[in-house]
Amino acid sequence: MTYAVDIEYCLNDFSLPVSTRQTGIHIAGRDLQIPTHERKGEALSQIQKIVIVGGGQAGGRAALAARTTDPSADISLISQEPSAPYERPFLSKAMLLDDATKLPFVFDEATAEAQDIRLHLGISVTKIDRVAKEVLLEDGESIAYDKLILATGSRLRRISVGRDDEDCVHYLRTIDDCARLRGHLTKGKRLAVIGGGFIGLEVAATAQKLGCTVTIIETGETLLPRIGSPTVSRYVQNYHSDKGVRFLFGVQALAMDGENLKLSDGTSVPTDMILVGIGVDPETSLAEAAGLAVENGITTDSFGRTSDTDIFAIGDAVNQMNPEYNRHMRLESWENANIQGDAVGKSAAGKLTEVSMIPWFWSDQGGLNIQILGQLDAEKPCVERTGEHDGLTLIQLADNKIKGAVTINQARDMPLLRRMIADPNFRCDETTFGDETVPLRKIMKSARH
């Protein structure tokens, strides 16, 4: 079951001193002075200061939720990136294919102004001082907090191939990365993608559509092993191969030699550019330096509280207790960033909200839409249901309950599967699921116990 439960309570210690008040949007190199809304009739000492470090999707959502929960809070959001919070999934899909695609903001600067959310853009937080309850910025400024939310996201894993010029070696995390890569993906160019994960496959599909020749180099023996379904791995590989993408498995990219990328098996791939997509690590350096508990991400309880209860953490950076599975989980996904951002924004503003989540993730790769729900065990079988236009739905059961499911070009099954997996009374056996003549909707309605 996925839920966010609000518990009304008071988190505030209003006796704390008020920080130096700055107003408006502060962008490194430019400073837009926008007057803070007057908070009439409210003593400054009663206004709680919420500071969010990291202006990605989770941080942006937290700022909006905090504002809705506490209309008078003093909210600051600090981000290394120069733009207001935006959604990243477009960067490897629509925006890479067509540079006229609009950047989807979580909120733009005008909304920040209207919502009285103070943006500090293009600047890093370098330290958290938990005793003084303030964060230090790289320009020497400090901002005090009553509640701090860490939304620092992920750090790209990087490799060295002996060349680091930006025309040749690309990574994809930010809008700037996307624009740079887009400029090079022209017809006839040869792209080597290092890593056969989601980002690599999405970029490969886009590049292939733009007329590039694409080779994917993967150290493992199969694609997307973490989904836990050999059927999905095969399906995805066949799709891309049919489009002309070439796969090299069980080899490592070593170094560029002129226009050739040398591989660990002694062969080489002629290439004009490389996209490195070998995963990310949680960005925990601030939290670690501040002495917060960190293990595979910043450790939090199910309310997003770190080992310091005045500091919350959300998004890719976090290993959160998930009551649904009764264990900690670190999820790198759009939905996780939204759910945790919304809940922790409320919590920090005084409305403690618990998160319990069944993971859901999607990936669009050219003509493939893949959606993954729950958790599949690669060692266990799945029921397979085929759909129109080569669509496929996989369902894995344990004790007649759904544990995980994948749809490929069968998106309409996913809302039903989400309802079934979340329903504690739902039970159904493999034979019933395996009968493709019975629609999933009918199974959903008849199989509650």
Ligand SMILES: Cc1cc2nc3c(=O)[nH]c(=O)nc-3n(C[C@H](O)[C@H](O)[C@H](O)COP(=O)(O)OP(=O)(O)OC[C@H]3O[C@@H](n4cnc5c(N)ncnc54)[C@H](O)[C@@H]3O)c2cc1C
């Ligand atoms: C190209 C791409 C495609 C994706 N596609 C999908 C998809 O199809 N489906 C899906 O479910 N998910 C997808 N994702 C994953 C999803 O976008 C992430 O899970 C989500 O963005 C995580 O949000 P976040 O706020 O935790 O982190 P981020 O969005 O990474 O934001 C973190 C922010 O914190 C800033 N920051 C870090 N440290 C500091 C500091 N010390 N001071 C100030 N600022 C700091 C960073 O610069 C960054 O702006 C994709 C991601 C990428 C990159």
